[in-house]
Amino acid sequence: MLNHKAVFLKNTNWLVMAGLTLLLCLVAQTGRSDDVDRNYEPSPYVKITHPEWSRDAVIYQLNTRQFTPEGTFTAAARQLPRLKELGINIVWLMPIQPIGEKNRKGSLGSPYSVRDYLDVNPEFGDIDSLKQFIGEAHRLGMYVILDWVANHTAWDNPLIEQHPEWYSRNWKGEMHSPTWTDWSDTVTLDYSQPGLRKYMTDAMKYWVEEIGFDGFRCDIAGFVPLDFWENLRRELDAIRPVFMLAEWDERDLHARSFDMTYSWDFYDNLHKIAKGEADVGALNGHYFRMYNTWPRDGMRMVFVSNHDKNTWEGTQFEMFGDALENAIVLSVVAEGMPLVYNGQEAGNPKRLAFFEKDSIEWRDHPVGELYKKLFALKKSNPALWNGAWGAEMIPVFNSAPQQVFSFVRMNQQDGVFAVFNFSAETRSVRFQDGPHHGEWRDFSSGDAVSFNESSSLEMAPWSWRVFLKRE
Numbered sequence: 001m002l003n004h005k006a007v008f009l010k011n012t013n014w015l016v017m018a019g020l021t022l023l024l025c026l027v028a029q030t031g032r033s034d035d036v037d038r039n040y041e042p043s044p045y046v047k048i049t050h051p052e053w054s055r056d057a058v059i060y061q062l063n064t065r066q067f068t069p070e071g072t073f074t075a076a077a078r079q080l081p082r083l084k085e086l087g088i089n090i091v092w093l094m095p096i097q098p099i100g101e102k103n104r105k106g107s108l109g110s111p112y113s114v115r116d117y118l119d120v121n122p123e124f125g126d127i128d129s130l131k132q133f134i135g136e137a138h139r140l141g142m143y144v145i146l147d148w149v150a151n152h153t154a155w156d157n158p159l160i161e162q163h164p165e166w167y168s169r170n171w172k173g174e175m176h177s178p179t180w181t182d183w184s185d186t187v188t189l190d191y192s193q194p195g196l197r198k199y200m201t202d203a204m205k206y207w208v209e210e211i212g213f214d215g216f217r218c219d220i221a222g223f224v225p226l227d228f229w230e231n232l233r234r235e236l237d238a239i240r241p242v243f244m245l246a247e248w249d250e251r252d253l254h255a256r257s258f259d260m261t262y263s264w265d266f267y268d269n270l271h272k273i274a275k276g277e278a279d280v281g282a283l284n285g286h287y288f289r290m291y292n293t294w295p296r297d298g299m300r301m302v303f304v305s306n307h308d309k310n311t312w313e314g315t316q317f318e319m320f321g322d323a324l325e326n327a328i329v330l331s332v333v334a335e336g337m338p339l340v341y342n343g344q345e346a347g348n349p350k351r352l353a354f355f356e357k358d359s360i361e362w363r364d365h366p367v368g369e370l371y372k373k374l375f376a377l378k379k380s381n382p383a384l385w386n387g388a389w390g391a392e393m394i395p396v397f398n399s400a401p402q403q404v405f406s407f408v409r410m411n412q413q414d415g416v417f418a419v420f421n422f423s424a425e426t427r428s429v430r431f432q433d434g435p436h437h438g439e440w441r442d443f444s445s446g447d448a449v450s451f452n453e454s455s456s457l458e459m460a461p462w463s464w465r466v467f468l469k470r471e
Helices: 004-039 073-077 080-086 127-139 194-211 226-237 264-274 281-293 307-312 316-333 366-380
Strands: 059-062 090-093 143-148 152-154 186-188 215-218 243-246 260-262 299-302 337-341 393-395 404-410 415-421 427-430 438-442 448-451 456-459 464-469
Touching (some): 073 127, 127 143, 127 194, 194 215, 194 226, 226 243, 264 281, 264 299, 264 316, 281 393, 307 337, 316 337, 316 366, 316 415, 316 464, 337 366, 404 427, 415 427
Parallel strands (some): 059 090, 090 143, 215 243, 243 260, 260 299, 299 337
Antiparallel strands (some): 152 186, 393 404, 404 415, 415 464, 427 456
8 A cells, every 4th residue: 555654755855855955056056156256356465454653654764873963862862852843753763783893884884784683882872771762752652663684794793603504605605795785894694594584583572572662664675585574574563563664665565564665766756857867757657657566555655865865875955956845745745654864854965974973963944844844734634644544646637747747635525736847947737627626725825726627827947836625
């Protein structure tokens, strides 16, 4: 006799199994679809988190030897309130360790020839006076980063005797200075050695944990393997958020190690324009490359002077001449974190000696006043903040594209419209349709200004105009 109940249960089980199979197939297909979708999701290139305090920061390079007549941390600390008033957030101290004596250049030597990574140059003071300098900066709401020389040491650094295997060798098997350079007072390290990597990492952690530094400016960072920097950043961030500046011009450094790299291209193109060796097309090319190759959240340091340029090539006045104000203003209102170099704000008229004592003559100067006004604008106008915090530059095309550079940076509440005449002739310029239409206020005069499709500007030789967005 046919067991209808058994047949029913058998058929039901089959239906259940079929349904489960279909459901699993659908889930599997959905999973594969999600996997494909995830494969096409954009991922931020910059994986590190910038310290919040760097969002509107301005950086100052301080050469302790030349910064004051005394050349000490204690004397430099007394100048910190002045730097704070100028608008400085980050003080970058050039190397402060003892300087090598073997193969020394000049009578005092180069601070980039480090004899002991864990000590202080007695020329500048001691550990306690250094801590007091950093403490005073922190009290003022400022941050201090240390210039770190990871690629090479002095010839009389004890590591040469203690760990000769940590040093690079030439074809003769001998230790050597960095190849293709004249840095004869230094000897090259070998980063294929795990022991060296751990030593260098621990040394840098010491200056953060024990002394109070807030990060590092890393000398010729591209001469040291990227994976060393990436591991270092992880270990430093485990202590507390740090700010890392690389003396290098390479995108990959931004992903997992450095907050900011040098924008040498910014300086070089501006210098060529100032000397009549290029026109505004050089700036267009610079920003074209920047927007198409560099991550949006990778900060670039822009400058019109630093220790290399000042000492070996010329002062800001020699290098930019009549274009100096344009260069300074562009370094603040365009994208990038502006740098002020050691006495630049005082209109320092000389190339500071690098291996000798050469004090700055401090004075009030129009360059300092200009920087102070511009930095106040940068901090009060979020469109001008650093990295992804700030607004992108949008080109505003004009009737003199080879001589006049113009752009807008604007978010929902704030913005600037900036125009620069990079030529020795007066230019009357008209602007094409663009985001500059509307009501503005002249940054210099405070006057209300309106722009539309028929507006024009009369630009004096080597002049700039900055307009602020009005509600």
